[in-house]
Amino acid sequence: MTMQRTPIRPHLSPLSHLPHLSRTVLCPLLLAALLGGCSAPLNSVRIERLASAPAAPNVIEPSALALGLRISEDGSGLEPDSLARLNRLLTEQGRLNAQTLVITPLNERGLQLAPRLASALVAAGANMPQQHPLPADAARIDSARAGGWDLELQSAALVLRVPACAVARPGDWMVQPFAGVGQLGCANRANIAAMTSDVRDLRRPRTLAAADGRTAAGAVERYQSGQLRELIDINFEED
Secondary structure, eight states: OOOOOOOOHHHOOTTTTSSSHHHHHHHHHHHHHHHHOOOHHHHHHHHHHHHHOOOOOOEEEEEEEEEEEOOOOOOOOOOHHHHHHHHHHHTTOOOOGGGGGEHHHHSSHHHHHHHHHHHHHHHOOOOEEOOOOOOOHHHHHHHHHHHOOOOEEEEEEEEEEEEOOOOTTTTTTTTTTHHHOOOOOHHHHHHHHHSSSGGGTTTTTTOOOOOOHHHHHHHHHHHHHHOOOOOOOOOTTOO
């Protein structure tokens, strides 16, 4: 009796027929693909649990304020309370040289002090304020008399409103730091706003000033030709 032998073939895995280098490359890729499929649900859960309120943006808006001022009894200047309120108004309106100021006298005493107030504002850095004559509106004069005002100062400017930066939930920042602190970047935006010379620069670009192309090209030509200029050597130890 003749018996036939069936050859035994080893079981091959899907990757066994590939070279060793190919398996080494494909295994991490397969693992990354599996983990990538889980990243979307994990990110959704993380955002849902840890998301904080969106950061309040800086707001640029026009602002026009008017303030009634009282002159001291001796006529030498403004009363302390009026001077304090004037400084507070000018500070709230932003940079002094970016404000349009108008001074309106409301009686004879105000008419005499108006030029001195304008000079003091210019000395502090403001542009020359507009000085109006005594108003002809009787109702306005009566209102000023009832309030005891001698002068009125108006300020118009583009004002930058910066939100207050604070920890979102002070009681949770040691337990849940991200959710407790809140959105980051508030202090950075506030610092940039404080250093801006023109608040409109935060909303629109500014045209570059003219440059001297010959000077810039000359520096490149000297570098390429090896004719470099030596730097100035200042010896601070010498008298």
